Amino acid sequence: MHIHDHRRPTPSGSICSAALVLLGLALSSPATTAQADLPPENGSIVPQEITVTAERTTTALRRTPISVVVIESRELERKGVTALNELVGAVAGVSVPNGFSNMPQAVGIRGVGVSLPAMSQAVGIYVDDVPLIRGYATALWDLPDIQRIEVLRGPQGSLYGQNSSAGAVKYVSLDPSRDAAAWLAIGAGNHGLREARGYVNRNVGQGPLSASLAFSRRRSDGYGYNSTLDKNVNAIDATQFRAKLRWSGGAAQDAVLAVDGLRDRSDTNTINFPLNHPRTRPRVTYTGNPEAGTFERDAGGISFRFDLRLSEGLKLRAITGYRAYRDFPMVADFGGQEALQYQINQDIQQKALSQELQLQGQNASNTWTAGLMFVADNFDFLRYVDFAPPAGAPVGHTEAQTQQQTRDVGLYGQLRHAFANGIGLTGGMRVYQTEQQASNAFRRTNAQRQHTQTIYVADDLSTSKTGALLRLGIDRQLGQDVFFYASMAQGAKFGGFNRAAESMTSARTATDPERVTTWEAGSKTRMFGGRLDASVALFYNDYRDYLANVPNMVINGVLVTDATLVNAGKAKTYGIDVDLNARVSDRVDATLTLELLRSKFDEFANPTGSPDNDYVGNQLPNAPHVSAGTTISYRHPFLSGASASAYLTLQHTSSQYGDIGNSSATSIPPQTYVHLGASFTDARQRWTLSARVRNLFDKSYVLLHNRIPALDIHAGYYNPPRTTIFTARYDF
Known part of the structure; x- marks a missing residue:
């Protein structure tokens, strides 16, 4: 084992001490905390009860035996959370290294799941229980009808299937109702930021039909600058909508039809800010090709959910979803230098169909869910690459083509039995089969995309994997305010075939699923007369068949020099999550989210035997030791009925590595951000004026490195600079 302690980031003593204090507070008995000298200002309060659908049925958050963080619509609106990467800092333990909306997203939780963003994901992304497959077209959800995340x-x-081995992110949108509502908001800020957002909900006639429409339009001039072409880059240009129609047959029947769409024309100048240019500056590129950055994405989906109550305590649910997107054209420069180094031109398409049938039952002692889910994913990928080797060698041109048809069937069930003494036992299992049919091809071309040499064509690829995923748990409710749980849960991420493989051997290599078994124990406690909710979770992840791209592998006796997707190793991550929500006074609220994490590779493939490729003992990439966020908010009511509010958010992430080799050249520095905002609502509750500032101190960090040493490429992706926006909203 090789552990290089001088390279390992170490959490500060103050944060560790704070975590221990919070842990002791969360685990203390209600009898002790009730006697604390913190009486409510105006007597006892009625705490808000937050409900979730994390276990596919509606439960109270503080009695749900898994670690769940909820961001409700009020917080989403107030803080301007519009993209997947903005969950980083808002929820400790979440990592999204590919931050810009048109980049493929790889979400990690607790150090698991950030490798290979274009392949199957370890964190499932769901919109109203419809899964989004792979990492494309999942980043931007700037719609005002999102009820919570x-x-x-x-x-x-057990309940969400493959590709949720690290966790899940669920977007839950508002269903139409009979309560009429409508509002429109317009905003403007620095960097040419403009936005318009709106929502309307109303009955359709006098019958059981109601409908809603949400839309969003956002544009900016860009956070970056092209010094060679003298223009702003890294711009945002996206339009979204979602329309819903609901038929409500009372308590027995309910049906919702939803259609959403996205038109994204943001440019791809995201990871071409060179770090090895003589005039390197944050968010400055020198790319000389005016076509670099061209991007068009059209995406959307349709879903139908039907609920039928079969009898008292028994319900049938059917969820059908179809989603598709196309990225074309997509032209991206990787070097950021004046002359061409490496440029890609891609055409990516996906069509995905999902169908789920679910039966839910509940009585005095048992709550159970059983279901069958089918997912069909068709993925077509075509990439042209133009690259210029150093030392004046001629420009090379290649074409890589991949088609994959993946079918996944899962049969699952989960039961919780409640005993009279407050103890509950949970057991769950999913049995799955995943099949993938694929074709791969790699060719050399000329500058006009005409084929000059076929390296290989593999059009008969097939693989099938079966397995079972378990969940076992025990929980105990003590009184009304203390809840303990412990569990063992398993997850798997499908591997399949390589995408855009450069050799026949790597194209024909199929991988096994990446697997995680997690042991977790936690508590959820309400204290001080309802003024504090505290959640603490201790976890240990046993991570096996880790999927990674590894060069110079010997496969079936053949040396494969190009990077090949293989099950490369074993790892573990372990740590503690702490989440606090406090009503400090009648006007002041505070929240804290904190994770302390450790990770290590226990085994890793080293085909050459080189010490430089011995990754045993290394930390997992994108697994910071400390991630934390805290928000303090203040509200002030006026006698007239008007109100004002303000908030201050502090987010911190410790240093982390960007690759499995723990290279200092691609490490990610510690990050600290301060965000703040304020709003005013008039006495008639019609007008709301607000202002937000993100990254108040204008910090610049390289969050993602792009290195190709053979082509002398070292570029990076930066966090957004300081952004301000002023918004006016009118409720009709």
């Missing part, structure tokens, strides 16, 4: 930490294999 639920972030589920840890494997969710």
Whole structure:
């Protein structure tokens, strides 16, 4: 084992001490905390009860036996959370290294799941229980009808299936109702930021039909600058909508039809800010090709959910979803230098169909869910690459083509039995089969995309994997305010075939699923007369068949020099999550989210035997030792009925590595951000004026490195600079 302690980031003593204090507070008995000298200002309060659907049925958050963080619509609106990467800091333990909306997203939770963003994911992304497959077209959800976001930490294999081995992120949108509502908001800020957002909900006639429409339009001039072409880059240009129609047959029947769409024309100048240019500056590129950055994405989906009550305590649910997107054209420069180094031109398409049938039952002692889910994913990928080797060698041109048809069937069930003494036992299992048919091809071309040499064509690829994922748990309710749980949960991420493989051997290599088994124990406690909710979770992840791209592998006796997707190793991550929500006074609220994490590779493939490729003992990439966020908010009511509010958010992430080799050249520095905002609502509750500032001190950090040493490429992706926006909203 090789552990290089001088390279390992170490959490500060103050944060560790704070975590221990919070842990002791959360685990203390209600009898002790009730006697604390913190009486409510105006007597006892009625705490808000937050409900979630993390276990596919509606439960109270503080009695749900998994680690869940909820960001409700009020917080989403107030803080301007519009993209997947903005969950980083808002939920401790969440990592999204590819931050810009048109980049493929790889979400990690507790150090698991950030490798290979274009392949199957370890964190399932769901919109109203419809899964989004792969990492494309999942980043931007800037729609005002989002009711809440639920972030589920840890494997969710029994209820959510494969590709949720690290957890899940669930977007839950408002269903239409008979309560009429409508509002419109317009905003403007620095960097040319403009936005318009709106929502309307109303009855359709006098019958059981109601409908809603949400839309969003956002544009900016860009956070970056092209010094060679003298223009702003890294711009945002996205339009979204979602329309819903609901038929409500009372308590027995309910049906919702939803259609959403996205038109994204943001440019791809995201990771081409060179770090090895003589005039390197944050968010400055020198790319000389005016076509670099061209991007068009059209995406959307349709879903139908039907609920039927069969009898008292028994319900049938059917969820059908179809989603598709196309990225074309997509032109991206990787070097950021004046002359061409490496440029890609891609055409990516996906069509995905999902169908789920679910039966839910509940009585005095048992709550159970059983279901069958089918997912069909068709993925077509075509990439042209133009690259210029150093020392004046001629420009090379290649074409890589991949087609994959993946079918996944899962049969699952989970039962919780409640005993009279407050103890509950949970057991769950999913049995799955995943099949993938694929074709791969790699060719050399000329500058006009005409084929000059076929390296290989593999059009008969097939693989099939079966397995079972378990969940076992025990929980105990003590009184009304203390809840303990412990569990073992399993998850798997499908591997399949390489995408855009450069050799026949790597194209024909199929991988096994990446697997995680998690042991977790936690508590959820309400204290001080309802003024504090505290959640603490201790976890240990046993991570096997880790999927990674490894060069120079010997496969069936053949040396494969190009990077090949293989099950490379074993690892573990372990730590503690702490989440606090406090009503400090009648006007002041405070929240804290904190994770302390450790990770290590226990085994890793080293085909050459070189000490430089011995990754045993290394930390997992994108697994910071400390991630934390805290928000303090203040509200002030006026006698007239008007109100004002303000908030201050502090987010911190310790240093982390960007690759499995723990290279200092690609490490990610510690990050600290301060965000703040304020709003005013008039006495008639019609007008709301607000202002937000993100990254108040204008910090610049390289969050993602792009290195190709053979082509002398070292570029990076930066966090957004300081952004301000002023918004006016009118409720009709």
